[in-house]
Amino acid sequence: MKTANDVIKELKKLGSPERAKASLWFFKTGKGDYGHGDVFFGVSTPLQRKIAKRSEALPLNELAKLLKNRVHECRFTALVIMVRRFERGDLKEKERVAKFYIAHRKHVNNWDLVDSSASYILGRHLLDKERSILFRFARSKDLWERRIAVISTAAFIREGDLSDTFRISEMLLKDKHDLIHKAAGWMLREAGNRSRQAEEAFLKKYAPVMPRTMLRYAIEKFPEKKRKSYLSMRIK
Numbered sequence: 250m251k252t253a254n255d256v257i258k259e260l261k262k263l264g265s266p267e268r269a270k271a272s273l274w275f276f277k278t279g280k281g282d283y284g285h286g287d288v289f290f291g292v293s294t295p296l297q298r299k300i301a302k303r304s305e306a307l308p309l310n311e312l313a314k315l316l317k318n319r320v321h322e323c324r325f326t327a328l329v330i331m332v333r334r335f336e337r338g339d340l341k342e343k344e345r346v347a348k349f350y351i352a353h354r355k356h357v358n359n360w361d362l363v364d365s366s367a368s369y370i371l372g373r374h375l376l377d378k379e380r381s382i383l384f385r386f387a388r389s390k391d392l393w394e395r396r397i398a399v400i401s402t403a404a405f406i407r408e409g410d411l412s413d414t415f416r417i418s419e420m421l422l423k424d425k426h427d428l429i430h431k432a433a434g435w436m437l438r439e440a441g442n443r444s445r446q447a448e449e450a451f452l453k454k455y456a457p458v459m460p461r462t463m464l465r466y467a468i469e470k471f472p473e474k475k476r477k478s479y480l481s482m483r484i485k
Contacts, residue, residue, distance in 0.1 A: 251307055251311075253307070259300050260297070260320070261290050264289075283359070283426075284359055287321050289320065294325075297326045298329055301330045302333070305333050312331065313349075315327035317353075324358075324362055325361065331366065332369045347371060350371055363397050368400055371401045376410075387399065395426075399414070400432055406436065406442075411443060414436050414440045417436075418451070422455060427462055430462035430463040431463070434463040434464065437452075452467060457483055461483070
């Protein structure tokens with residue numbers, strides 16, 4: 250049976266020192282940055298996904314070893330495996346994967362790790378369930394839990410359910426981190442793709458106090474005249 254060590258060896262073999270160096274800059278790993286301490290083999294995303302596809306049967310205890318690994322690609326590959334398992338699993342398997350995801354969320358600790366997993370596992374898991382966990386995460390001091398909270402709502406948006414996207418975005422209006430501004434603005438834009446009227450109702454109320462980045466992301470697809478109108482609503 251395949252193990253976490255087997256996956257790690259595959260990833261390491263495919264690594265590129267040049268790509269690894271570029272990733273250190275791209276994912277902001279300097280002292281004081283959000284990705285400080287992250288380590289890279291330098292493996293492309295398509296190659297990671299191929300390895301994940303071949304490793305889908307990895308037991309959860311082995312997946313835990315991958316998730317806890319300090320190398321970024323190990324964690325990303327583990328999450329891709331989990332998404333695949335959730336998508337293909339029966340109700341019992343979906344429940345297992347979702348609970349495993351929640352239990353190991355501290356290792357989902359960069360924006361790409363959140364964005365490639367939160368809505369596809371936690372969001373889809375909560376489609377027909379009580380969602381207080383997302384509001385707890387939205388109030389967390391942990392950057393990545395807050396991002397998981399808002400990105401998870403993409404699953405609801407895909408089903409035409411926009412209310413929690415707006416509720417969590419409202420909670421995050423005073424957030425200080427640019428990665429949360431971008432995530433919330435992105436989700437507001439996606440909500441607007443389903444209902445421009447609903448998005449504009451939110452924006453008319455909150456545009457004057459929204460972080461600039463959040464607002465710009467939210468109105469990115471608006472006509473230029475309307476974009477300027479919302480930007481001019483900012484409180485001086």
